[in-house]
Amino acid sequence: MTYTEDAADVLRVVDWIESRLKEEILLEDAARLVSVSKYHFHRMFHAHIGMPLAGYIRQRRLANAAGELAVTERRILDIALEYTFESQAAFTRAFKRAYRMSPGQYRRYFASFMEGATHYLKEEETMENRKQGNGPAGWMLAGSHPGDYETAVDYATVHRGKGSGRLQSRSASAGGFATLMQSFRSTHYRGRRYELSAFIKTEGVAEWCGIWMRVDGKGEEVLQFDNMNNRPIAGTKAWSRYSIVLDVPEESESVAFGVLLNGPGKVWIDSVRFEEVGPDVPSTNMEEPVVLPEHPTNLDFEAILDEG
Structure with a gap:
């Protein structure tokens, strides 16, 4: 498969993952979706996304959970279980590794931050x-x-x-x-x-x-x-x-x-x-290069313009 075909398959799986972040996601199922072996898919995904599939899924679940912590008052345990963490303790450990603070600290910090930002935009922002x-x-x-x-x-x-x-x-x-x-x-x-x-x-x-x-x-x-x-x-x-x-x-x-x-x-x-x-990755350049003729042309203005 070409680099472009691999990229398209990875994007297909990324879309598939987004709709299943609250469900179990297995490497075998992801590979089956694009009809390749799980070993080939593991390498392919890492090359295009920059991390293994499991790490990507974990970060996406944590990012969604972080968003809910910042803008809702849902219980931390409920958020943890919804994003497939086996317990609040497991969720807290993973969250601390990713965000350098506990879920509770994150909620308190960003709640006050966002309230302040909202006040600033509404009351103090100049033209x-x-x-x-x-x-x-x-x-x-x-x-x-x-x-x-x-x-x-x-x-x-x-x-x-x-x-x-x-x-x-x-x-x-x-x-x-x-x-x-x-x-x-x-x-x-x-x-x-x-x-x-x-x-x-x-x-x-x-x-x-x-x-x-x-x-x-x-x-x-x-x-x-x-x-x-x-x-x-x-x-x-x-x-x-x-x-x-x-x-x-x-x-x-x-x-x-x-x-x-x-x-x-x-x-x-x-x-x-x-x-x-590398050069094997196709360029997406849209800028048309200027191609000059090899020699002077139509010096007597007698050539007919090709309108085709």
Whole structure:
């Protein structure tokens, strides 16, 4: 099987896992879903997701449980059992390893944090702050109509860890597009191929959204680009992995990437990875290269334009 076929099979299993986080999930069943041996699937999943299947399932269950701790008053025991932990003690041990605090401490900390954040947004946010957004550190809000959108760290809807990045429209009449993005110099990455991957979740995306990546040369010349508009995400979708693969040419100056939202809706981004891949991984570059002729042509203007 090719890298692309393997990736498609892994995504199929990821979707399958999302609908079964409160049930028993076995490696054998996951492998059977895509008709490969469990040993081959174990290697395939680890290569594309960056961790073994069991570890991924555990993190997804813990992330969902953490979200419930932050926004509900359900008993910790009930949450633990719902996500298939055999006891509250087993859940607490796993939770402490992942979050460095107990479930009770997590609930108290993020409950007060979120109350404070809500008060700030409702009572103290200035118009300038609303235009700029109060988003994740290291990221910025940009786009054609950034004032129609807002961004934040979301502690209730998470793919892995404590928080995710959220980008959403301010109203149903949001125009243009906005992006939650970052950029960096390409000095240490030139001459190699890289895959940008992220887990994305959407709610009510009326038009489309997706991750994007761009490699620029001198004078902001676009050398490589992909924004997923030929494979857009729309509607309401559970967490799933999406990726972009681009080369970083020797003449490049910078790399930028992010998640974009065009029109009304919400999109969450989490578990972002930027890592080198081999030439066997197909590029998704959408930027058409400029092909120059070998010699001067049609100097007498007598050649007929080929309209085909």
